[in-house]
Amino acid sequence: MQIADVTMFQIIKRELATLEEELLRAVSSPVPLLQEMGTHLVRSGGKRLRPALYLLAARSGPAFKESRMMPLAVAIEIIHMASLVHDDVIDSADTRRGSPTANARWGNQAAILGGDFLFAQAFTLVSGRDYGEEIAVRLAELVRELSTGEILQDSSLYQAGLSEASYYERIEKKTAHFLALCSEMGALVAQAPEAVARGLYKYGHAIGMAFQLTDDLLDITGDAAKLGKPAGNDIRQGVVTLPVLRALAQSPDRAELTAIVTDEAMTDAMVERALSIVRASDGVAYAQAKADEYLAQAKAALPEPLPEAVRRAFIKAADYIGRRDF
């Protein structure tokens, strides 16, 4: 499912259609392997949430013009794509969104280099477009925080003693900062007033936190068919999320849960048991309440001087993130 099909993004429906064409153009290469891999990645889909937020934010400024906005929208999605390609190598993942991953199809070597190529291609797309230094600074920072977030996650695998603060730091770097910068950059490129850019940064940050919390919740409560991956995937890979952290602190079965989540050789049955323990605890409700809190924060952060249609779309986007089940 793509964001373009979701009603709140009607306002940028045409731009999202252009985005798909431009993505295919951006991954084209005279090197057959790169062309094939890029096309496969674009065609495998994705929600396009990041460029959608950017384009929506761009509707808040007076200088909105599709042709001007587009290269950065494409770059944003390509950076996201590149980071997923590297994540899938790291996690030895075979499928994503029901399609084979780049590493499954072309091997780790090609996927590592293909990811590097995509990162570079994203920077190529925005260079020479007169977006100005403030965009260049943010785009580089975005990739830096993204990889830092993944490093933080990878250095805390299979650990039961993590603090909630370290969980929030990790999801902030991994997700919230990215969404915050997408919203802010839209406002900046469209020359919206500074207060609008600031407010949209906060909005993006808060929905980013909610988005990752929801993602982590779905790993506990979600439907494997809709998710395109089995529930309990995070637990199996040693990624300890908020519902699990809460259960580790509160559940009567916390000793058993600790033994499972710290066991790098855990079996499917152990993952199932861990899921039952977390589901029986207040971990799900606790994380859900946090996500709701962030969504309320997001709505409150929306800046005053925003076109009404854009404001409504941002509010619907927050609601959509709160109730998504995939």
Added chain:
Amino acid sequence: MQIADVTMFQIIKRELATLEEELLRAVSSPVPLLQEMGTHLVRSGGKRLRPALYLLAARSGPAFKESRMMPLAVAIEIIHMASLVHDDVIDSADTRRGSPTANARWGNQAAILGGDFLFAQAFTLVSGRDYGEEIAVRLAELVRELSTGEILQDSSLYQAGLSEASYYERIEKKTAHFLALCSEMGALVAQAPEAVARGLYKYGHAIGMAFQLTDDLLDITGDAAKLGKPAGNDIRQGVVTLPVLRALAQSPDRAELTAIVTDEAMTDAMVERALSIVRASDGVAYAQAKADEYLAQAKAALPEPLPEAVRRAFIKAADYIGRRDF
């Protein structure tokens, strides 16, 4: 051995000393793993050829100022470093320059993300420095060509039927383009006349071709102790270089050589035999002649209006590349 110890770079000796400090600063991070990996990479050394060329080229322009030049010099070396980190993951290399590789020491996952972090850090370093769009364009293009060159190499492993043209295309993307842009960017940032920037691009391109040809020759003729890796490493990894291509076309033992270089499971004895066949052929002299040709081209490409000391240093740099044995 670092370039700073080589006489022709005396003219930028102070800047190269500053570069070492700035590299350490650039890889510092509040995340302990990133800090440790970055420091290890900087301390493991390297010739610093790329930033040296950039700094030397910058001496050709009126706007040379160390503080202004430095961030891009650091970014250039960090991009080189990041690409080596990913290469070592791809090649499963254990050591580089006698030190353990990042993947050997921290695992593939950390090395992939650490490389991404370094790429992003390089772009962060130069953003907000008013280098202008033309530098941003070149830096992104540089990383794109670099990964494309590696992809081309990886998609032609263990193949005996490659054309010389495809060999040149690969080393151009992998090495020559990088050195060309380093030389050109130095001239651009120091506001040298356009003809100087153009001439230095050509110079860098030609010494880059010679540099990679020499590197590939050393894999055939070099001393394992000086190289820090066994001779025949390229053959073992399936990378078919010019001396081997030539022997595959000309040697009386070409059938045997073909059987070896296309065998993914070749033994040490087979690598030794392949080395003997190539050394007995005219492949070494052939590739050496090509390298010499490129070095002559490089010297001829040096632009007219160049400060005499800078011109002499560039000529010495070409001579150094021609006779290096490590």
